[in-house]
Amino acid sequence: MGIAAVAAGAVAQTVQDNSVPQAPLDIPANLQIFGKFDPNVRKPTAIVNNTVITGTDVDQRVGLVLAANNSGQVSAEDRERLKLQVLRQLIDETLQIQEARTNDITITKPEIDQSYDRVARNFNRNPQQMAAFLREAGSSEKSLKRQIEGELAWQRFLRRKVEPFVNIGDQEVKAILDRLEASKGTEEYNLREIYLSANDATAQQVVTNARGIITEIQKGQQPFEYFARQFSEASTRAVGGDLGWVRTAVLPAELAAAAQQMQVGQVAGPIEVPGGVSILYLTDKRQVLTADPRDAKLSLKQLTLRFPDGTTQAQATQRAEAFTKALANIQGCGTVAKVAGSVGAEVVDNDTVRVRDLPPQLGDIMLKLQIGQSTPPFGSPEQGVRALVLCGRDDPKSGQLPTSDQVENQLQSQRVNLRAQQKLRDLRRDAVVEYR
Structure with missing residues (x-):
């Protein structure tokens, strides 16, 4: 926020705001604008x-x-x-x-x-x-x-x-619960939206503005929420454009069609909707009332090898290679401290991490690990090289x-x-x- x-x-x-009927306007087919505006x-x-x-x-x-x-x-x-x-x-x-x-x-x-x-x-x-x-x-x-x-x-x-x-x-609530039960297994989408209002006169300029916003989003210098707060004209602007978890049935048809074609982390738009255009960002998706492996809670040990100021690229590469070889010697979480000590790495425990809270590429790796195994090393020269060791996993219930x-x-x-x-x-x- x-x-x-x-x-x-x-x-x-x-x-969709259906409370106000669309009133036809008496606009000439071949209109001419008098003056500059x-x-x-x-x-x-x-x-x-x-x-x-x-x-x-x-x-x-x-x-x-x-x-x-x-x-x-x-x-x-x-x-x-x-x-x-x-x-x-x-x-x-x-x-x-x-x-x-x-x-x-x-x-x-x-x-x-x-x-x-x-x-x-x-x-x-x-x-x-x-x-x-x-x-x-x-x-x-x-x-x-x-x-x-x-x-x-x-x-x-x-x-x-x-x-x-x-x-x-009460009947309205019951009807929704009944529909949820009937739609078990249907996909839900966690979406964020930027909505820009437009009419016939401004449509072209608004589309151009939307494309400019998308270009800035794709640069990755600011999160999607930043642009939603600054440019969206929907009331969801206050929450970074967050629509929460929604099913396609409650979305305007144009947004529903786009969401079904998107991959997690993708931005789509500009999408023409009644009254304007939208930009969508898909942060996650899941199936209704179905256990999602990404909701599993992980018990992890994180090893971090930091590079002191002044470390050259050659030195960093050498230490990273030694770190990678040391990870191969991990035989269960009980050996993590010893392995970390052999290369001067720090160890931090965390027992409350959900798979879906990890970056997608790292989450996919964690889902394939067995207890006691380590991820490949990841990181950067500035922030150090890291690895995660899986010590336990509590799978989600239905x-x-x-x-x-x-x-x-x-x-x-x-x-x-x-x-x-x-x-x-x-x-x-x-x-x-x-x-x-």
């Missing part, structure tokens, strides 16, 4: 229902975003694109705060300070150190507290004005149905999320926004 997402947590899900050429300041968003507000929030994601220098083009995204977020944030106040919801200074202190602790800083850190990043304490206020105000508004009117029936409460909570979250999107859309439509 973002730096100030201190009280989030609802499981987000992609849902580029929606992306805009000074990053605005007045939203008489609330001013200044250029400083935008710059400081950009600094906050970059600091939260440990981003270094970004290109001028990326910064300008981020500025426009931040401006849209600040407009939404302003509308949310205004709507909360209209409904007599005000976040007090002590509440904001308490959340601010918690964020500071997450960064291993006290409030004063956090303020200094933000200033160095080109942001400010005020900017972070403003984001905290927006998040808390909107969450409280949803709890008071939306959640009480979302009702989940998958179990979720409880009625779990299903009800998920349905509640989905519907609150959908109504929140609809409410924000209505606020945008009614807002008076003047760009400067």
Whole structure:
């Protein structure tokens, strides 16, 4: 989640919004644009229902975003694109705060300070150190507290004005449990999504922007979640675009078709969906109510051979070769300490690692190992060479149905999320926004 997402947590899900009928527009077939217009050429300041968003507000929030994601220098083009995204977020944030106040919801200074202190602790800083850190990043304490206020105000508004009117029936829950039981063995996909809205006039530009985002994702300099938080226009932006575990039946047809063709770790897009385009990232997949070997919990010993500063490539190669030969002498976990000592390697025990939490290529190796065997060495000259020895494995039990409460909570979250999107859309439509 973002730096100030201190009280989030609802499981987000992609849902088709069928509540608003598609109204045909009376647009000439051979239209002509009179005058020049580029929606992306805009000074990053605005007045939203008489609330001013200044250029400083935008710059400081950009600094906050970059600091939260440990981003270094970004290109001028990326910064300008981020500025426009931040401006849209600040407009939404302003509308949310205004709507909360209209409904007599005000976040007090002590509440904001308490959340601010918690964020500071997450960064291993006290409030004063956090303020200094933000200033160095080109942001400010005020900017972070403003984001905290927006998040808390909107969450409280949803709890008071939306959640009480979302009702989940027992029969509805039972029907879902019955469908889950009937779909045992069906594949589920753990997906993340970036959604970009588009219409006929902006479709080409949005597709071009999506391709640019995909290019940046594939460079691997930032995780997918970073781009989802900065560019996605869905409410799942707050959780890095995480859709959770979903089956194709609950996905729009276009996303379902793409997910079924993807491999774990793959990015797909831009995918045309109703109202815009999506970029998908498949983090994992499994079968419904079926035990997955990758859920096995492993008991491991990790050997690490570090290279001191100044180690030459030849020296590193020689030590790595000695490490590889030593691994061949491992005969069960009882011999690990002796073998490690012979080459000056460190040993660390871990009894709670799941196969699926390992990098895919390493997880595949672990599934083929017998107790007492070692992986081949892996690592880098900078971080050292490592190997994992399998000391035990607790295989997963057959998958179990979720409880009625779990299903009800998920349905509640989905519907609150959908109504929140609809409410924000209505606020945008009614807002008076003047760009400067």
